[in-house]
Every structure is written in structure tokens, then in C-alpha cells.
Amino acid sequence: MKTIISLSELHATRRDLPGPVGLVPTMGFLHAGHISLVQRARSECASVVVSIFVNPTQFGPGEDLAKYPRDLPHDLALLDAAGADLVWTPTPEIVYPPGFQTWVEVADLTKGLEGEVRPGHFRGVTTVVAKLFNGVRPDRAYFGQKDAQQAAVIRRMARDLDFPVEIVVCPTVREADGLAMSSRNTYLQAEERQAATVLFRALSAAKSAYERCERDAETLRRIMREAVTVEPLARLQYVSCADYETLEELETVKGKALLSMAVYLGKTRLIDNVILE
Amino acid sequence: MKTIISLSELHATRRDLPGPVGLVPTMGFLHAGHISLVQRARSECASVVVSIFVNPTQFGPGEDLAKYPRDLPHDLALLDAAGADLVWTPTPEIVYPPGFQTWVEVADLTKGLEGEVRPGHFRGVTTVVAKLFNGVRPDRAYFGQKDAQQAAVIRRMARDLDFPVEIVVCPTVREADGLAMSSRNTYLQAEERQAATVLFRALSAAKSAYERCERDAETLRRIMREAVTVEPLARLQYVSCADYETLEELETVKGKALLSMAVYLGKTRLIDNVILE
Numbered sequence A, B: 001m002k003t004i005i006s007l008s009e010l011h012a013t014r015r016d017l018p019g020p021v022g023l024v025p026t027m028g029f030l031h032a033g034h035i036s037l038v039q040r041a042r043s044e045c046a047s048v049v050v051s052i053f054v055n056p057t058q059f060g061p062g063e064d065l066a067k068y069p070r071d072l073p074h075d076l077a078l079l080d081a082a083g084a085d086l087v088w089t090p091t092p093e094i095v096y097p098p099g100f101q102t103w104v105e106v107a108d109l110t111k112g113l114e115g116e117v118r119p120g121h122f123r124g125v126t127t128v129v130a131k132l133f134n135g136v137r138p139d140r141a142y143f144g145q146k147d148a149q150q151a152a153v154i155r156r157m158a159r160d161l162d163f164p165v166e167i168v169v170c171p172t173v174r175e176a177d178g179l180a181m182s183s184r185n186t187y188l189q190a191e192e193r194q195a196a197t198v199l200f201r202a203l204s205a206a207k208s209a210y211e212r213c214e215r216d217a218e219t220l221r222r223i224m225r226e227a228v229t230v231e232p233l234a235r236l237q238y239v240s241c242a243d244y245e246t247l248e249e250l251e252t253v254k255g256k257a258l259l260s261m262a263v264y265l266g267k268t269r270l271i272d273n274v275i276l277e
Helices: A007-015 A032-044 A072-082 A113-117 A121-136 A148-160 A183-187 A190-195 A198-211 A217-229 B007-015 B032-044 B072-082 B113-117 B121-136 B148-160 B183-187 B190-195 B198-211 B217-229
Strands: A002-004 A021-026 A047-052 A086-088 A102-106 A140-144 A166-170 A234-243 A257-265 A268-276 B002-004 B021-026 B047-052 B086-088 B102-106 B140-144 B166-170 B234-243 B257-265 B268-276
Touching: A002 A007, A007 A086, A007 A121, A021 A032, A021 A121, A032 A047, A032 A072, A032 A140, A032 A166, A047 A072, A047 A121, A072 A086, A102 A121, A102 A148, A102 B148, A113 A121, A113 A148, A113 A234, A113 A257, A121 A140, A121 A148, A140 A148, A148 A166, A148 A257, A148 B102, A183 A268, A190 A257, A198 A217, A198 A234, A198 A257, A198 A268, A217 A234, A217 A257, B002 B007, B007 B086, B007 B121, B021 B032, B021 B121, B032 B047, B032 B072, B032 B140, B032 B166, B047 B072, B047 B121, B072 B086, B102 B121, B102 B148, B113 B121, B113 B148, B113 B234, B113 B257, B121 B140, B121 B148, B140 B148, B148 B166, B148 B257, B183 B268, B190 B257, B198 B217, B198 B234, B198 B257, B198 B268, B217 B234, B217 B257
Parallel strands: A002 A086, A021 A047, A021 A140, A047 A086, A140 A166, B002 B086, B021 B047, B021 B140, B047 B086, B140 B166
Antiparallel strands: A102 B102, A234 A257, A257 A268, B234 B257, B257 B268
């Protein structure tokens, strides 16, 4: 496994990689969720490239950029074991050199949910992913379903801008008690960690109701709200029952839909979702 | 020479083109300026791709999209003679399918000059050029110096988003009397056509003053303004003496600079520029 920092060395190395090339973009501090993406890429591609970059432009003011967890040696050991071929770890100065001023923005899909409570977040995501696509030129790129809106936004961006990249969205990997894997879980105090299962419990309760043929979206949202309310350590930010493609809030669930939520446990903000189909 | 409409056929054909591949993006109604770009590409690249697409998103409300001149048979004959290998002529529905909502935007460079008087123009330009870069995947792309701000904006976009495309900017081609070639020249009535030389005369007067060691930018702008004022059929929109890289208005000309202007002849808006170095 080769590790590269500069963009010019990335371009030079990329030229010699056999295709198809799979890209797994990450912000590091890797967990089993990331590794599942690497394994999926490994099983489908001749070459697997992983990027590790804590992207400053997707953090809002007051968000946790400075204290975002990092452990590059551990990340590299995990990626080596998972069979990655190339790891790109650029610095912020390489990705955003002086004078940088170009942004890629998806308009409608970024208005609600995470986009509403984290203004500018998706502009940072789509811009850095566009740069990764141009730098690595992958044939396929792998993203986790845990960031459901991000996956929808990137699918849209790739389609709209004609990137010749297949976007592969992989299932959320969960701890034994249902908590979705996230680098931010490391922030949780012991009691908060226990309480954090409330997201999956709330989503599961609403999904069960759906499977019992409940189709009223507001009822599903109420079930999630009530499940979070009974957990004293949890503070609900939003719940959503939205169309899977457009992410518009539903009145009645008809086609494929997305149940999603954001919840604070203390100062730690967690998101999770399940798909209804 | 092959002509293609669909994106999928473009991708398939692109795969078999020998590199390096040169791209000349155009809005059609080709003149000697465009052909000079094709010839330059022909001399430097193994394959030459030309796109013809009147891009609706770079026309503002009230601009001349509907009446923009078109003559595809003539364009194809010129391109064939100039040695183009592949011409892509997508429809608006192919470039902007239903649900399209992703935009590429260069922030600072687009604020003044054309960007100020044509809001949204450069967002349309950078978005369609990003799509062309992803669709054609050229090694080099050729633009005319006549659209000086566009050239600067596209250079910035390619650098900021890590497009592996070399941006080649070619000299403005002029009629015998100095008028810069433009598809919009066809709009000019006979008297307006004669008066239209005022742009090059004004630019040349300011450039002569610069060559006589005039370095005060406002003096150079005043020379251009006065040269336009004496032409009764001309209505000045702006004159500029700006830094060549940042396009910021100068007080004193030190390094490379750009003299540029926009002038109405009747209802026809013309732009032109010269470089000081």
C-alpha cells in the first residue's frame, strides 16, 4: 500500500493503476463502516484508492473541525489490512491553495435536513468530492448510507455534471446494540453512549409501524419524536419522513422513502436513517 | 469527421480517440476566431473535439438566447475543412435534463466586468464547461482571448477543481479594420458595423499611451471613455484597466494588465480587450 500527500504524485501514480479504480473518500478516524466500503471496493475494483482528508469547508462555524478525531497511523494499518492500494492524505493547503474560490453546489436537495441545520456543509462536501473525482479519476466511488442526504447529493452532482463515476452507496454498519458507526461516537461519555441507541430504536419503531402498514408520514415522524423524547439525555434536532429521491417531506408514504433524524447527546450530534421500500 | 448528439455516444467514441485530446467549446455560428482555435488544437493534439451548444444558462433574462445566430451546416463544413475529428452537438435536454440542479461557481473573479452587468452569466459558463470537461475528458481546452474574463474564470475553475486539463488561451482574431471577430457582429446594421471599430480604436489609443509610459490606470480608462464618446452610434457600458490575474481595477499599472470594455452599438453589445505587459 502506497501513501501519497502531493497532488502531482497522485496524478503520476494514478496513471499506472489498473482499472477499474474504486475510490473511498473519508475524513479518517476509520471504523468498521469505512472498512466495509474499502472491502466492497476491493471486491469490485482492480485498484482501491482511499482519501483521508478532514475537509474544513464542510464544517460550519462553531462546528467541531479543530477537535475532529484523527489517528493516521491506526487508519493506515486498517487500510493496509483491508487491502487498499493507495492512500491520499493531502494537507488543507494542497486542497485549498491561496486564491481558491470555486464551489460546486447542488441546489434543491441540500435545502432541508442536514443542509438546513448545517448551512454551507454540502457545498463543502460537493466541492471536495468533485476535486477528489478529478484528482483520482475513479470508475466507482463508495459512500455510506449512514449519510443518506450526502449520498443523494453526490449522486445528483455526479449525474448533473456528467462525472463518469458510478456512485455506490453501501449499507450502514452498526454496533451490536444498533448504534450506527460514526467517528463522532468517540465523543460520547459512557452514559451518552448507552442513550445513543435511541436513534436506532426510534427509527426501528417507525419502521415497524410502516411494516404494519402505517402510511401516514406525520404518524411515523411522531413515533420517532416520542421515542426520542423519553430518553432524558437526548435532545432531538429533527426527524424526517421524506421521499427517497427528492428528500421532500411526505404526507403519505407511497414509493421508496427515507426516515432520518439528528439528535444531540450532550454536545455530540448524531444522525441516522433507515430506508422504507 | 464524426458528429454526435447523445452523451453516451460521446463517451463511447471518446474512449477510442488517440490522445492528447484537444477540446474547442463553442456556441456555433463559427467565424475565423473559432477556426483559429481548432487549427491550434489540430497542431497540438492527436484528436480534436469541438462542441457546439448554445448554452441557455449563460444567457441572462432579456438576453439574446432565442435570436442567437445558428447555422449548423455551415459550422460543420468549416470544422471539417479545419480538420476536427469529432463534433458534439447536444440538445438543451441532454445537457440540462429534468431535475438538473448542480452549479459550478467561481466567486471573486466573476464579480466585476461582465459578471457585474450579466448576473448569472459565468455560473452558466463554468457549469457547462465543467460538464464538457467531464464529458469529453480533454487533455487541453482552447478558448479565445476575446472573452478575457471567461478565460481567467475557466483557468481558475480548472485549477481550483483539479481538472487535469491544460487551458490554452489564443489571441483574438480581428477583421482587417480591427473589429474583433464575434458571432454577434452579424447583428450589426451597416452603419453600426462601421462604428464598431470604436472598441479597437479606444483600446489601441489607451495601449499607445501605455507604450508611451502612461501608468495611471484612470488616465488609460479616460482615454478609452473619450474615444467611445466621440462615436455617436456607440453607447459605453464599461471600461476597465485591471490586474491580468485578479481582474481587480488598478490605480497604477505595474505588472501584466488587461484593458477591456463593453459597448452597445444599437441593440448589439460588443466586448473587446487588449493585454498590457
